[in-house]
Amino acid sequence: MTEAFFDKKDYKPLDRVDGRLKVTGTARYSAEYALPNMAYAVLVGSSIAKGTIKSIDSKAAERAPGVLAVISHLNAIKVPGYQPKGEHPSEPSTQGQPLRVFFDNKIVSNDQPIVAVVATSFEKARHAATLVKIQYHKEEHQTNLEANSEKAVLPASGKKNPKSPTADYDRGQKDAFESAAVKFEAEYVLPTEVHNPMELQAITAHWEADDKLTVYDKVQGTKMTQKNFAKEWNIPEANVKCIATFVGGAFGNGLHNWPHETAAIIAAKQVKRPVKLVLTREQMFTMVGYRPRTWQKIQIGASKDGKLVAINHQSIGQTSSYEEFTESTLQQTRMMYASPNVSTRYRILPLNVATPIWMRGPGEATGAFALESAMDEVAHAIGMDPVDFRLLNYTESDPDKNMPWSTKYLRECYEEGKKRIGWENRKLKPGLVRDGEWLVGYGMGTGTFGANRNSATVHAALDREGNLVMHCAITDIGPGTGTAMVQIASNTTGISTGNITFHLGSSEFPNAGLQGGSSTVNSVGPAVLAACNALKEQLITMAAAKGNTAFSSAKPDDLMIDNNELQLGGKSSKTTLGDLFKQNNMEKIETTNESKPDENRNKYSMNAFSMHFAKVHVHPFTGQVQVKKIVCCADAGTIVSPKTAASQMIGGATGGIGMALTEDAVMDHRFGRYVTKDFADYHVPVNADVPEIDVYFVNKPDLLADPVGSKGLGEIAIIGVAPAIGNAVFNATGKRIRELPITPDKLI
Amino acid sequence: MIQFQYERAATTKAAINGLANSTHAKFIAGGTNLVDLMKRNVMAPTKLVDINRVPLKDIQQLNGKISIGALALNSQVADHPLILEKHPLLSQALNAGASAQIRNMATVGGNMMQRTRCPYFYDTALPCNKREPGSGCGALEGVNRMHAIFGTSEQCIAVHPSDMCIALVALDASVIVAGPKGERRIPFEEFHRLPGNQPEKDNVLQNNEMIISVEIPDNELSKNAHYFKVRDRASYAFALVSVAAALTMDGKVIRDARLAMGGVAHKPWRLREAERSLAGKTVSEETFRQAAEIAMQGAKAFKYNAFKLKLGPNVIVEALKNAAGLV
Known part of the structure; x- marks a missing residue:
């Protein structure tokens, strides 16, 4: 594949292929499957954070109208995959053992699911759930990260493998910071944040036979789910079907199979009916992961003229007492800037809380808050423009992996972003710019994330009318996967987007990994490309075999289909699909193609980059912050779906506003219970908080990363936004808030 | 839900x-x-009397006052020409x-x-004297960032959540309520109470009474009125601190x-003390x-709401500046 291929036809903005289904309510989500004889389960969570269950009084609940079963560890059927001492069969393998719901009487976190009430209607189940009385033997719990930080540990992955991203890392000299001319040191805290997609986690579990399970499940991986439940129930993978055709947002909380899913499956087995289970909004805070509260300390040493000498970065993130959750909080500190000396120390702290899970941008977004804030603080300390400071320490190769970048167009992002935000209006000294009573500030933050790629397989079929239908197991949690794949297929074949369908979200379809880690277009896109080229090859062979000599030496790249007519090198071949299929006596042609990462991954460091600029107003007396404008510039390789990609950036920036200014899952440590656990108290940004978000894509293909040239977008959309806003607040006020969110009380 | x-x-x-x-x-x-409180099992009424059909939606000018029916919708009141003209403070507060x-x-x-939004009131696994008298106040030594700084008791430090009511108390409104024995009038300021030893109230x-209407006496405050609300996000959040300010001015004199x-x-x-201190003064x-x-x-x-001691006066000043046209 050459760069010229992409010049043939630009990727144009296209409305979402499933947009109409979504806005008309026709798209069916996991909670919307109505199966015959379906029952409804409601979960009761523990009200203590640590201890054991003394007793469960379920008599009143059992007697309540419509109740089919009250299930707990006392009467749950044995799950074959729950081995008393073995590992719970879950993937991806967080070290440790995922919670085995209804397995024993142990309480390991507050609101841990301990009882499922199953009834003939949701309302009846919900009412009966309030009648269950549970008594506990309470034990002392620890939920406070800062109060227990000395108990933080190196994760098992880092202990076992010194090359692991979680392992201790030293480049250059460990004590270089001490001798730097300019020394800066600060601590930063990111509170627990909760994914809170609009759609609540939901599953409808159906045992179609004793050993045949179908789940309609809100997940980010249908194959992962199929594998996990096959292992858990000791049945062949082929007997487990996972359907997730539509997912109403997830931001990472569908990357793990959670106890509520197993609870529904147990319930369905036990009452011998399909069972639907939908979490409440409050349960979304405790049962399906979150971004862990993380403490960080950074030391940056520089010369007086702004050359970096050393960066030392340590972090402690919380995890549960039963699973080691890790994320790449410190990765970009190792590779973002040309510092000869870098040390990172990553630690996790097991607490009596539920297990976290990657939340958009995951650790990189957490780490970027500290790194990019600290870079801003150092630039201020030496009196340099923060963009100039970064450019001075720009690195043309990956100093961590010691490899060249596959592509890196971050300079273009800096330049374009400065223009668009009006950077020339920024004053070096904070607190000098006003608009009426309001203080005005400008800030920026950089983001980066690995251009991940997994193997993926796509099945494609082309019929004589020119309809192209593709299938792949990948899910779409909202970025517009179907739209992007249709655009890749249309650009590859020439077939108009209206005649292309991309079916996804079922474990019955060809293999794909998780929709996570910004990897979908980079992984599935190349499989679509491969399948389309394979179809074109078949067409060429068919045409050549029928004596059309023009086709005998043609290559897939030469062939395009325009209105069912086959064109070679842009010229009509006077052959239509209809004719060709008729001549060959065929209704359709089909192909299944796998595409996987290649050896370039061993030679180049592959990363997407982003640069976020923010302009804010801060009220000096009331501490209110208004974000007036955000500019997001992304070097994400080829942008195959400009419209949905821009939407994805806007969504990421909005998440960044939440991270910077509003989101905070506050726990009362006396009880180990959250006190902000609904949309009234846990503040996600609303329209009134979100200004114009201006998106710019460099849009240059990275063909070393993958044949589509895409580097991924989902994570870099949010990584760097929060520090950009925090830096802008500092520029406006001279106040540096190192514990997010930046609420009015911290600024007065 | 029962x-x-x-x-x-x-x-x-x-x-x-x-x-x-x-x-x-x-x-x-x-x-x-x-309905939210019933879903969360915080309130469990055994009977609901739907009063939406009772004809109490009128907003009208009576002799020397405006009467607002108890069933008038918040949006109707906020957008009503009479309210916009005569009591813009109320309209602003409603829209906030x-x-x-x-x-x-x-x-x-x-x-x-409406009930308080105190998280301890909302979570039946946590103590709350308002929800369950005698169970203790979770907020007193807990996460009390949103909580009260005036009129608290050992029993309860919750805040009243309404914006509308802040404007109505400033406007000297009255509440007309009806019971089995007929109607009575309650000054708005006396309608809500401090927690004392009965935070559940x-x-x-009374249990057998119904709010019929709210009356606002005519005034000369409409030209210099402002509702200033500071909250954790720009919309759909309860106040950290809000202030309703309205002035009758003689030139620059209050x-x-x-x-x-x-x-x-x-x-x-x-x-009231602050109001008295302003009378006769020149705006500044x-x-x-x-x-x-x-x-x-x-x-x-308390532990987490000390910022209100600083934010409170700042918001009073900002609200007054806006009301007086100094901003």
Whole structure:
């Protein structure tokens, strides 16, 4: 594949292929499957954070109208995959053992699911759930990260493998910071944040036979789910079907199979009916992961003229007492800037809380808050423009992996972003710019994330009318996967987007990994490309075999289909699909193609980059912050779906506003219970908080990363936004808030 | 949600009768708060009397006052020409509350009756004297960032959540309520109560009474009125601190001042001393700053809400500056 291929036809903005289904309510989500004889389960969570269950009084609940079963560890059927001492069969393998719901009487976190009430209607189940009385033997719990930080540990992955991203890392000299001319040191805290997609986690579990399970499940991986439940129930993978055709947002909380899913499956087995289970909004805070509260300390040493000498970065993130959750909080500190000396120390702290899970941008977004804030603080300390400071320490190769970048167009992002935000209006000294009573500030933050790629397989079929239908197991949690794949297929074949369908979200379809880690277009896109080229090859062979000599030496790249007519090198071949299929006596042609990462991954460091600029107003007396404008510039390789990609950036920036200014899952440590656990108290940004978000894509293909040239977008959309806003607040006020969110009380 | 009786009433009398013989009966109108509380098992009425058909939606000019029916919707009141013209403070306060969707459902009476948003009240696994008298106050030594700084008791430090009520108390409104023995009038300032030893009681409405209307006496405050609300996000969040300020001016001299605060007490908090200090003064930031100091006398903070001692006076000054046209 050459760069010229992409010049043939630009990727144009296209409305979402499933947009109409979504806005008309026709798209069916996991909670919307109505199966015959379906029952409804409601979960009761523990009200203590640590201890054991003394007793469960379920008599009143059992007697309540419509109740089919009250299930707990006392009467749950044995799950074959729950081995008393073995590992719970879950993937991806967080070290440790995922919670085995209804397995024993142990309480390991507050609101841990301990009882499922199953009834003939949701309302009846919900009412009966309030009648269950549970008594506990309470034990002392620890939920406070800062109060227990000395108990933080190196994760098992880092202990076992010194090359692991979680392992201790030293480049250059460990004590270089001490001798730097300019020394800066600060601590930063990111509170627990909760994914809170609009759609609540939901599953409808159906045992179609004793050993045949179908789940309609809100997940980010249908194959992962199929594998996990096959292992858990000791049945062949082929007997487990996972359907997730539509997912109403997830931001990472569908990357793990959670106890509520197993609870529904147990319930369905036990009452011998399909069972639907939908979490409440409050349960979304405790049962399906979150971004862990993380403490960080950074030391940056520089010369007086702004050359970096050393960066030392340590972090402690919380995890549960039963699973080691890790994320790449410190990765970009190792590779973002040309510092000869870098040390990172990553630690996790097991607490009596539920297990976290990657939340958009995951650790990189957490780490970027500290790194990019600290870079801003150092630039201020030496009196340099923060963009100039970064450019001075720009690195043309990956100093961590010691490899060249596959592509890196971050300079273009800096330049374009400065223009668009009006950077020339920024004053070096904070607190000098006003608009009426309001203080005005400008800030920026950089983001980066690995251009991940997994193997993926796509099945494609082309019929004589020119309809192209593709299938792949990948899910779409909202970025517009179907739209992007249709655009890749249309650009590859020439077939108009209206005649292309991309079916996804079922474990019955060809293999794909998780929709996570910004990897979908980079992984599935190349499989679509491969399948389309394979179809074109078949067409060429068919045409050549029928004596059309023009086709005998043609290559897939030469062939395009325009209105069912086959064109070679842009010229009509006077052959239509209809004719060709008729001549060959065929209704359709089909192909299944796998595409996987290649050896370039061993030679180049592959990363997407982003640069976020923010302009804010801060009220000096009331501490209110208004974000007036955000500019997001992304070097994400080829942008195959400009419209949905821009939407994805806007969504990421909005998440960044939440991270910077509003989101905070506050726990009362006396009880180990959250006190902000609904949309009234846990503040996600609303329209009134979100200004114009201006998106710019460099849009240059990275063909070393993958044949589509895409580097991924989902994570870099949010990584760097929060520090950009925090830096802008500092520029406006001279106040540096190192514990997010930046609420009015911290600024007065 | 427990099983409950549901009936509809079409007249005030039928509605009040509907409450008879049932100590756990509640009216339901917009349901924007009660239904949430029922879903969370915080409130469990055995009977709901739907009063949406009772004809109490009128907003009208009477002799020397405006009367607002208890079932007028928050959005109707906020957008009503009479309110916009005569009591823009009320309109601003209403629009500062909740979301457009909720304002389209919520009624004036329901807004007055909404319960505190204290998280300990909402979570049945945590102690709360308001929800369960005698269980203790979770907020007193807990996460009390949103909580009261005025009029607290050892039993309860929750705040009243309404924005509308802050404007109504500043406007000297009255509440007309009806019971089995007829109607009575309650000054708005006396409608909500402080927690004292009975935090379970939010207001002075009796179990068998119904709010009929709210009356606002005519005034000369409409030209210099401002509702200033500081919250954790720009819309759909409860106040950290809010201030309703209105002035009657003679040139630059203040003849009459009205000030009330939200987010600081178990009831809408009228600042009468500060009001008196402003009468006869020439408008200036310094004057406002002095009034704000007076307003904050007696305030007492807890572990996480000390910022309100500083934010409170700042918001008073900002609200007054806006009301006086100094901004």
